[in-house]
Amino acid sequence: MATKNTPYGTETLPEGIISTKSDFEMRSLSGHEEKNRNKPKNLLAFAVGIKQKENFLSSDFAVILFHYDGILDEWREFEWNQRAIHDLGVDNFNTERYLSIVKEEGLEISQPALSPKSTEWHHQLTLRQQGKRVHRRIDEKVGNMSCENFTHPPCTGFVEMMAPVFSKASWRCAWHMIQNDLVHAWGLDFELGYCVQIDPNT
Known part of the structure; x- marks a missing residue:
């Protein structure tokens, strides 16, 4: 239940992940800060x-x-x-088909798969897998990490901040993580799981 200090929709978020004030400086939820970078105005x-x-x-x-x-x-x-x-190319994207899959699968947060030919991918889980209409995990390597027995993003249940699609309930939660000091969204995709109740092993 929401209280005065926890806005409606943020009940599942860990303490300290949202703040009532901002100094408008960009920060990363992943903990990797950029040093000595001129910030464009x-x-x-x-x-x-x-x-x-x-x-x-x-x-x-x-x-x-x-x-x-x-x-x-x-x-x-x-x-x-x-x-x-x-921008993202959406030549092969069918909105109606995508939304019907989201509803049938009960996906709270999802993203369209990227073409295997894409040059702009960072996590293998986000690439389209032949013969699958939904994929929630990958058993191959992500960077230097083996995903064979790993049950956390980006090996399972990972949605990148490239083109995320939210249900109304999950957006209500995610909105509170998108603050003025998180405008670049680095690391936010690793925290989105807090906004849905999912089994990371699926």
Whole structure:
């Protein structure tokens, strides 16, 4: 039950994971802090094609690029490219089919699988697996870690902060973790499990 100090929807969160105040400095829930980085104070968002590439200079802007031609690799030469946010291709995504699977499987938090051909993946569990419409665990390696007998994210029940889909109840909880000092969401995907009651072994 929510109290004065615990907003409705946050009952499952560990003590200290949310704060009533913020100093507006970015922090990581994973504990990995970026040191001595100039924090951009401006946002630059553009719909771009590869022909506009030569018009961009390194800057002190946070950058969002919407690639209408689907060409991302040729932007990698820029120093700021790794910090930029690039759009997701949704050419093969069927919204109605996805939502029907979410409802049938009772998924509180989920994400569309990424194409195995994608160059922008970080965790193997997020890649589409042939012949499976839902996958909750992986037995292969994630980075240097073997997932064979591991029962925690990112080996099981992992949803990356790339394109998450929330039920109303889980969003009510997750919303309270998305604070002004967590705008980049690093580490937040490892904490989303607190917002759903799941068996990590499934």
